[in-house]
Amino acid sequence: MTDRTAAHALASTTSALVGGLNVTDFLARMLGDVVELFDVDSAAVLVALPDGALDVLSATSHEATALEVYQAQRHEGPCVDAIRGDGVVSASSADEVARRWPDVGTRMLATGYRSVCATPMHWQGAAFAGINVFASAERALTTADLATLRTFADLATLAIVSPDQLDGGALAARVARALDERVVVEQAKGVIAYRDEVDTAEAYRRLLALASAAGRPLDEVAAELVTAAARGR
Known part of the structure; x- marks a missing residue:
């Protein structure tokens, strides 16, 4: 990831946020930028519902959607941990994925993903959703990568909680x-x-x-x- 690419992607996302906002379209485009920016294979947003259940809000691929749904069903996985533990969760190798999440990790590896990172999305001091990125390569996001991913998470939060129209x-x-x-x-x-x-x-x-x-x-x-x-x- 280059600083110039990160700046361009964040500028594009911010411009979309202050324009005529459609949340579904915004999240889809933003996650596409995340995948390209961090050179990962898929990204998704998992959200906590008022009754405590979890559901997929947006994803860049069928595989990512299926994995997020499985995490929600099994109450296990990186995005579940990021939301409930309110912190960044990552695994940079296949061995670590399998060790940390015996059930969901096995499904993740079978899908072809060998590393993962999830960061919570906050509103008024509480985590209510999370962004998950999946990669087929064994890799870890850098400190700079994580800071940029948190910025994307904040922008996604604003897109969700802000009113569609402000007269x-x-x-x-x-x-x-x-x-x-x-x-x-x-x-x-x-x-x-x-x-x-x-x-x-x-x-x-x-x-x-x-x-x-x-x-x-x-x-x-x-x-x-x-x-x-x-x-x-």
Whole structure:
């Protein structure tokens, strides 16, 4: 995988996301890009249903569809583990595939796949689906590959959870809210700059660090700082 190819594929996927979105078409095209980009044989998306069952949302081949269905039926396999364990799951050799998933792994090897990688898709802090890639060669994705695959997973999540249509009024409301939040951030920068006697650039860095350390949204931390300053604390 080259950086240029990855950039091109992600740019194409992002452009499709902000255009007229059809989720089925988007996922099919995105998985096709994933297969080409990572030089694998197949890719698929397995999704968790409200009742706890799993089902195939999209796949690039009949073989991948059948394997995802089998994983869902047997409650075993890399994509099942990625969703339920909420982490990347991979096996880079036939021996590892057979050892980790005695049932599904045997079916996978019989299909001709000798390595696999699955990454979860998240929404609001929880894994609700996963992208699975299958390869006939014994190989492991690099750190850079995994980072790019996670980006594709995030884009797929946005395609699924975003509304198909966002009218002008709803868009205007979101923009207005974002602008209000920016004003609060600017006020918080002023509070920190005055309190710590630093310039606004350093104040912004400190604000970002506070939000990151707390694991909270920037606008929430900013609003608390502004409120506390108004109360004289």
